[in-house]
Structure formats: C-alpha cells, structure tokens
Amino acid sequence: MISKTIFTQVSYYMSSEVINDTYSRKIMLLKTLDSMIDFSKASNQLSIVLYLYNTKTPVSVSELARVIGDTRKSILDSLRKLEKKELISKTMVNGELHISLSQKGEEYVKKLMELFHPIKASNDQQLLQVPVRLNLAKEVMTSLNLYKIIVKIGFSRKGWLLVDELKNLVGDEKILTIILDSFTMPPTRVLRRIKIAGKDAVELDKMGQEILRKSLHYTAFRSNSVYRLLVRLTGSPWVFEIMRFLSIISFVILALSILLLVVNAPTALIAVGFLTALIFLSLGIMVSYIKVE
Missing domain, CATH: 1.10.10.10 (Winged helix-like DNA-binding domain superfamily/Winged helix DNA-binding domain)
Incomplete structure (x- = not known):
C-alpha cells in the first residue's frame, strides 16, 4: 500500500x-x-x-x-x-x-x-x-493525513468519528479510502471500523492509541493547561481552529459590549463584556505560541 x-x-x-x-x-x-x-x-x-x-x-x-x-x-x-x-x-x-x-x-x-x-x-x-x-x-500526503486522523479521533469527545467527518478532515475521498484500507487490517492496524447507528465510523485501535500518546498534540495536552482547557472547550486539537473560535467569540462579545455602551447599559455590565473579550483575545495569543502545528 x-x-x-x-x-x-x-x-x-x-x-x-x-x-x-x-x-x-x-x-x-x-x-x-x-x-x-x-x-x-x-x-x-x-x-x-x-x-x-x-x-x-x-x-x-x-x-x-x-x-x-x-x-x-x-x-x-x-x-x-x-x-x-x-x-x-x-x-x-x-x-x-x-x-x-x-x-x-x-x-x-x-x-x-x-x-x-x-x-x-x-x-x-x-x-x-x-x-x-x-x-x-502521495506517500507524504497519506502519512500526514493518517496523523491528522489519529489526532482528531483521539481528541474527539465521542472517541470515534463518522467516515463522513473524516472525509471533511482529509478533503480527498480517494486518499481516505487508501488510508482506511491500509490501516484497518493487521499488521498495520491503527484504526478500527465500527458501526454507529447504522453509519460507518472509525475509532483508534491499540496501535493508534499508542501513536496518539506519543504525538506532539497529546504531549501539549498533558503539559499545557491552557491548551488542555481550550481543546475541551472547542472540541478541536488544531491550534488554527481554536484561534478562529476565540476570535469569533471575542468579536461577538466586543460587539455586544459596544451595543450596551450605546444604549447606556449599566457600567458594570459593559466592563464585564470588555473584560471577557480581552480574556478570549489573550487566550488566542497564548495558544498561538503552542508548538504542535
């Protein structure tokens, strides 16, 4: 393969x-x-x-x-x-x-x-x-996508992902098919095919779990409390997705705070809004320095 x-x-x-x-x-x-x-x-x-x-x-x-x-x-x-x-x-x-x-x-x-x-x-x-x-x-592309699949499934709250979700992650159905055909069978079984409510899904096999535990993302998850908190909050191990989530939340809170300021809302409420937006922006800056990607 x-x-x-x-x-x-x-x-x-x-x-x-x-x-x-x-x-x-x-x-x-x-x-x-x-x-x-x-x-x-x-x-x-x-x-x-x-x-x-x-x-x-x-x-x-x-x-x-x-x-x-x-x-x-x-x-x-x-x-x-x-x-x-x-x-x-x-x-x-x-x-x-x-x-x-x-x-x-x-x-x-x-x-x-x-x-x-x-x-x-x-x-x-x-x-x-x-x-x-x-x-x-093709070798490099397949290996990199295999790593992404292992990390994404490993950090999933469910412990598994539907094949349709993996298609969105990999972006190429042909490459995903190659990966699943190659790494769901011994002696290189990293992934395991399962059925969830009649739909095809994939979870990590024992070897896949070992790879996850030795990955840079898992090391950062264990050692960095900020990254661990944000992964649990967003459900994503990818730094760019976490930063995008924090940016959107910060923008929404900031916009609401400005609106409250315009309508003469209580000062304390406005201050809380601006402070919350600042906290999310600070978290975004902190997570950008985490070296996993």
Whole structure:
C-alpha cells in the first residue's frame, strides 16, 4: 500500500527509546515542510520539485506535464505558486521556458529527504530512484493525513468519528479510502471500523492509541493547561481552529459590549463584556505560541 513504508519507519521511532527526540524532530520537520507546500492539496508542486531535484538540469514545461501526467495548464499553475515561494528558477532555452530548482528549492528537498531512507548513488550523493520519486508526494500526503486522523479521533469527545467527518478532515475521498484500507487490517492496524447507528465510523485501535500518546498534540495536552482547557472547550486539537473560535467569540462579545455602551447599559455590565473579550483575545495569543502545528 502507498504509505506502509513510511508507517513502518515512523512506527519504529514510536516504539524505540529515541521517541522524544527523533520522532518529534521528524514530525516538526514534516509540518514545517507542509507549511511551504501543502501536501494534502498540492501534490503536483511536490512532484515537480522532486523531479527537478533529480534531473539537476532545467526542464521544459512540456516535459514536466508528460512526466507528472497532468495538463500543461495545471503544471503552469503549480509553477506560478512555486515561483512565489522562491522554490524554482525560470530560464529560456531556445525560446522555450525551462524550470530548475532554486537554492531554496534544493534545501527544501534535502530537508524532505531527511524523513526517509535515502538511496545512495555510486558517487555517494543522495538520490531517489524513479518509482520513489514519482510516488513520494502521495506517500507524504497519506502519512500526514493518517496523523491528522489519529489526532482528531483521539481528541474527539465521542472517541470515534463518522467516515463522513473524516472525509471533511482529509478533503480527498480517494486518499481516505487508501488510508482506511491500509490501516484497518493487521499488521498495520491503527484504526478500527465500527458501526454507529447504522453509519460507518472509525475509532483508534491499540496501535493508534499508542501513536496518539506519543504525538506532539497529546504531549501539549498533558503539559499545557491552557491548551488542555481550550481543546475541551472547542472540541478541536488544531491550534488554527481554536484561534478562529476565540476570535469569533471575542468579536461577538466586543460587539455586544459596544451595543450596551450605546444604549447606556449599566457600567458594570459593559466592563464585564470588555473584560471577557480581552480574556478570549489573550487566550488566542497564548495558544498561538503552542508548538504542535
């Protein structure tokens, strides 16, 4: 299956003595790289930089479209986004646009390769073979989404999530199907299929619970009282969702406080409103410094 290679490697780190250092470093690196190229939405961008890294020479747009298997229009759209991130360079060769990796792009791929076992070439350089190169984007995307599913189910008040809820989380039904088919069966059973009121649902299996307990989100939940309070309040482990919730609540309370001020409501009531809005804003600032995403 697509992501079992990565899962095997990650499972080793989770079960070893070096879990706190090695696994945490790899997850943080994965999230840093994901912030530059969204693995769940930009597989073409990832495939492009991997292909350019291995060719080492400028490549035409037509060749990229042929190798990646997408339309020229789609490739050009991905290239525009990569150029904004300063990951590629453009040159004209015989009147035709050619693409190569920038120095920043080279550094990006080298960091990405730290997450995997590199294949050594004869000159001792780290190179990816063609099958690995073309499938790595899907590998990373699947692994990141598996992690998101584990954390989301683990922090769910119900202890399970409907498959329809997971579709919204992953954003791609095909990827979700691959994950459920790959990780609900031994020997890599992380998730367990169940029925809730006749609907398909998923809960964590024993191995999934072990992964959750060693995740950055769970570590923060155990050690940070503010984060723990906000997760229980919002029902979400994601910092950006918590911040959005706090921002909305702060805005609503602030608007009501201003309205009370306009209608000459009691001063004490107005003060309570402004103070409450300030508290929620402060919580939002505090949670933004929690390093889990």
